[in-house]
Amino acid sequence: MEDQIISMLRARDEQGLRLIRDQYGELCRAVAHQILGSREDAEECVNDMLLDVWNSSAELEPTGLRAYLVTLTRRSAIDMLRAQHRQKRGGAQFAAALDELAEILPADEQVEQQVEQRELTAALTAWLRSLPSDSQRIFMQRYYFSDSIEAIAEKNRMSRGAVKMALSRLRKKLRLYLREEGLL
Amino acid sequence: MNAFEIMDALGGVPAELVETGLQEAPSENAGKRRSSPKRMILRAASAAAAVIAVVIGVRYVRIRAVAGDSEALKVIGVDASQFHISGAMPYDLSQNCEVLGSMLHKPRTIAYAFDSDGNGSAVFDSSYRLISYSSGKHQDTSETELPENALMETAVQIAQRLDAGYQYYAERSNPDRLYFFFRKMIGADAYDAVTLLLNKDGSVRSFVAAYCDLDENFSSDSLDAKIEKELTESVIPAYQEKNSNYQGYEITNETFYFKNGWKTYAMLAVNFEIGDGFHDTCNYLIAE
Numbered sequence: 025m026e027d028q029i030i031s032m033l034r035a036r037d038e039q040g041l042r043l044i045r046d047q048y049g050e051l052c053r054a055v056a057h058q059i060l061g062s063r064e065d066a067e068e069c070v071n072d073m074l075l076d077v078w079n080s081s082a083e084l085e086p087t088g089l090r091a092y093l094v095t096l097t098r099r100s101a102i103d104m105l106r107a108q109h110r111q112k113r114g115g116a117q118f119a120a121a122l123d124e125l126a127e128i129l130p131a132d133e134q135v136e137q138q139v140e141q142r143e144l145t146a147a148l149t150a151w152l153r154s155l156p157s158d159s160q161r162i163f164m165q166r167y168y169f170s171d172s173i174e175a176i177a178e179k180n181r182m183s184r185g186a187v188k189m190a191l192s193r194l195r196k197k198l199r200l201y202l203r204e205e206g207l208l
Numbered sequence: 209m210n211a212f213e214i215m216d217a218l219g220g221v222p223a224e225l226v227e228t229g230l231q232e233a234p235s236e237n238a239g240k241r242r243s244s245p246k247r248m249i250l251r252a253a254s255a256a257a258a259v260i261a262v263v264i265g266v267r268y269v270r271i272r273a274v275a276g277d278s279e280a281l282k283v284i285g286v287d288a289s290q291f292h293i294s295g296a297m298p299y300d301l302s303q304n305c306e307v308l309g310s311m312l313h314k315p316r317t318i319a320y321a322f323d324s325d326g327n328g329s330a331v332f333d334s335s336y337r338l339i340s341y342s343s344g345k346h347q348d349t350s351e352t353e354l355p356e357n358a359l360m361e362t363a364v365q366i367a368q369r370l371d372a373g374y375q376y377y378a379e380r381s382n383p384d385r386l387y388f389f390f391r392k393m394i395g396a397d398a399y400d401a402v403t404l405l406l407n408k409d410g411s412v413r414s415f416v417a418a419y420c421d422l423d424e425n426f427s428s429d430s431l432d433a434k435i436e437k438e439l440t441e442s443v444i445p446a447y448q449e450k451n452s453n454y455q456g457y458e459i460t461n462e463t464f465y466f467k468n469g470w471k472t473y474a475m476l477a478v479n480f481e482i483g484d485g486f487h488d489t490c491n492y493l494i495a496e
Contacts, residue, residue: 051230088223095226099219106212144213145220152225156458156479164229168218180233193459196432 026089033081052097058170059101072100151201163194455481
């Protein structure tokens with residue numbers, strides 16, 4: 025199915041987008057909803073994702089489409105959440121003003137931020153890969169997919185207490201790791 | 209750095225890690241963890257803990273269940289002569305409301321814990337130092353593998369009398385020994401638990417009754433530091449000494465903290481890597 029969708033998107037066939045919505049729409053909506061807590065916002069993120077994937081169809085990898093779609097949706101949801109937080113702090117005009125000011129930031133500063141984020145991503149990737157699969161799964165479910173403790177407990181056949189404990193340990197481990205890496 | 213930045217950065221992790229988060233735990237783990245005797249023990253009894261006395265001889269069962277208070281577990285009515293074990297049973301341990309246990313030739317033992325597979329065990333002295341442990345290399349038996357014999361009948365009788373669920377395991381290294389776990393739900397999320405290690409002839413090798421409150425939200429840097437210290441200075445060297453193919457260890461997600469009276473404990477489940485992808489899980493009790 026993934027191959028078929030990718031071929032369609034590369035051929036600029038909009039049927040590919042419909043297939044994505046049918047196959048992965050629910051998953052992506054759930055991911056966004058976990059972050060935003062709003063069905064409408066989640067739907068908007070799915071639409072953003074579809075637009076993103078349409079615009080980047082030439083660069084699509086032949087494998088890992090589902091994860092890619094989830095990543096795009098999540099990114100969109102976090103951007104939206106960040107904007108909402110800014111609005112909460114200072115109102116819509118403050119948020120808009122911040123966005124406008126961001127445009128005049130020197131390019132090298134933005135590059136620096138991007139480099140820092142890439143370093144952080146690389147560090148997180150290495151750290152996650154060093155974990156046993158159980159821990160990887162629990163961490164990703166909580167901090168990537170924002171799953172509830174109950175949902176994680178159910179998925180992993182653990183008690184809520186065990187999940188909380190595992191997450192607490194993982195956070196401590198991560199803090200230590202990021203400090204060692206000079207990122208904290 | 210703030211939480212948003214970490215969240216953002218997580219968005220860039222490779223697809224295989226994203227896929228990991230979309231998975232559920234393998235189904236073969238199901239049930240086993242849920243029914244882990246350790247969990248039963250750790251969840252044993254909160255406010256309205258029943259007091260259970262168990263006396264077992266060959267084909268002889270006498271059980272008394274008496275309502276007790278929440279401050280102590282008292283094992284009563286036990287006639288030590290009924291147990292085919294040597295050494296005094298530490299009945300007076302209820303005074304300090306600790307995890308209670310006993311084991312053959314270990315009269316000073318006060319805690320007895322099982323690993324996450326429900327088989328390995330660790331024994332601790334009154335200072336909570338590890339005395340001994342047996343690894344979790346035991347066979348988890350299915351019901352059909354055990355003969356219908358008097359011992360099974362005994363187990364069923366105990367379960368019926370306690371109105372409790374039960375499980376049993378055979379010890380792989382010594383199939384003539386059977387672990388029996390009896391648990392009784394006494395609250396929405398609380399159990400009384402009695403564990404017996406029986407020889408196949410029905411004699412009792414050891415037993416443990418447990419009473420403690422599981423603290424799901426506990427976190428303590430000082431206890432964590434103590435755990436690290438115990439691991440590096442005591443547990444790991446002891447394990448390495450007995451297992452030449454030791455390759456590493458990891459504290460598992462089956463680790464719990466719980467409070468008993470004013471003390472906090474960590475029931476540590478440690479996975480030892482011992483080669484060929486084989487893991488050996490052991491439990492350790494560490495007090496704050």
